[in-house]
Amino acid sequence: MHTYGRYDVALKSGEGVYAYDENGKKYIDTASGIGVNSLGFCDKGWVEAVSKQAGTLQHMSNYFFSEQASTLAQKLCERTGLAKVCFGNSGAEANECAIKIARKYSFDTYGGGRNEIITLVNSFHGRTVTTLSATGQEVFHNYFFPFTEGFSYVEAGDIEALKRAVTSKTCAVMLELVQGEGGVNILDREYVLQTVDFCRANDILVIVDEVQTGAGRTGKLFAFENYGFVPDLVTAAKGLGGGLPIGVCMCSDKLKDVMSPSTHGTTFGANPVVCAGANYVLDRLCEPGFLDEVESKGKYLEEKLRGLDRVKNVRRMGLMIGIELESGDAHEIAQRCVENGLLIITAKSLLRMLPPLVISRSEIDEAVEILGKVLLQQPAALT
DSSP: OOOSOOOSOOEEEEEBTEEEETTOOEEEESSHHHHTOTTOBTOHHHHHHHHHHHTTOOOOOTTSOOHHHHHHHHHHHHHHOOOEEEEESSHHHHHHHHHHHHHHHHHHHHOTTOOEEEEEBTOOOOSSHHHHHHSBOGGGSSSSOSOOSOEEEEOTTOHHHHHHHOOTTEEEEEEOSEETTTTSEEOOHHHHHHHHHHHHHTTOEEEEEETTTTTTTTSSSSGGGGTTOOOSEEEEOGGGTBTBOOEEEEEOGGGTTSOOTTSSOOSSTTOHHHHHHHHHHHHHHTSTTHHHHHHHHHHHHHHHHHTSTTEEEEEEETTEEEEEESSSOHHHHHHHHHHTTEEOEEETTEEEEOOOTTOOHHHHHHHHHHHHHHHHSSGGGGO
8 A cells, every 4th residue: 555655765685774775776774764773784693583583482472471571571671660561563552552551540540531641742652543643743633533532732841831731631641752753852851850740749640652762762771761760651662673573661660560461462562583683682782882872973973964064953862863954855855865875764844864873983974975965966956
């Protein structure tokens, strides 16, 4: 089905930050499959971990325990300070799980009717009917009526607006600390901490959607670490799997017993092959100095980008980057980048970079050089 606006490129293979199409043309990837290939294409250790598990036990139902899943859950809890993990297959699934936990906690604690969730304007939480409803962008609230009820939206950065939006029916506030699809909008730290304090004073759960910001993308294992608090619920996906589909919903000790058998589940969640890959990714991210290098390379990339003609501003946390242009259509420029061997994506009117976390400075130079040349091409078309 024509559900994607695809570029006219058929990729065949990849290694590190480079991909090759069916004709042998080489591309440098600064998109990582929209933040998925955190260690680049076909990292040898990741391939070995996945291949070994695929040849040992490729799938089992969740009626049984899996060493790979249990190990991954334990590592995640130890690294985050959270208590329990539920595995799924995507960010949208992880967010659905978080929504269900928040609503069930409130039902168990306060009875029916306290089930509304506040999200932020320009947020993006997935493409299921419920996560589309949670998404704070009107453009997505079309076609698929009726949407799931129980969501309201406030502008980011306005704590008084959030307080006014809270009613006796509010059970949770759901945030992306960096709104990726919404334009790489980085939430103000003071606003986030004020929100957390207000929610905790009123027993309103704080859900942080780290589908795109998690797994080292922002220079910390999870973006909430940059803000100095631990949420009640955290969702992750994308880069944690390193290239295989995964979704993770993690909860605090307060919520660890909310869900019980039959209240949630998924056939392929905690798949041992996927978890083997994620264990390898997590171990790499937690190696001494790895995340410090992510931040250092992010600063280096930002400095290089700010030096380009036609770049108005750069929004960045770690290696999650939005490039504001002085003029031109970001989608057309991204298309020309692809034609010139640079894989790059967009976020609203911005160019967006989510390069593999293992990208080197020389590879950054190569990517920036291509982008710089594209920005200087056909100036009349960029006005």
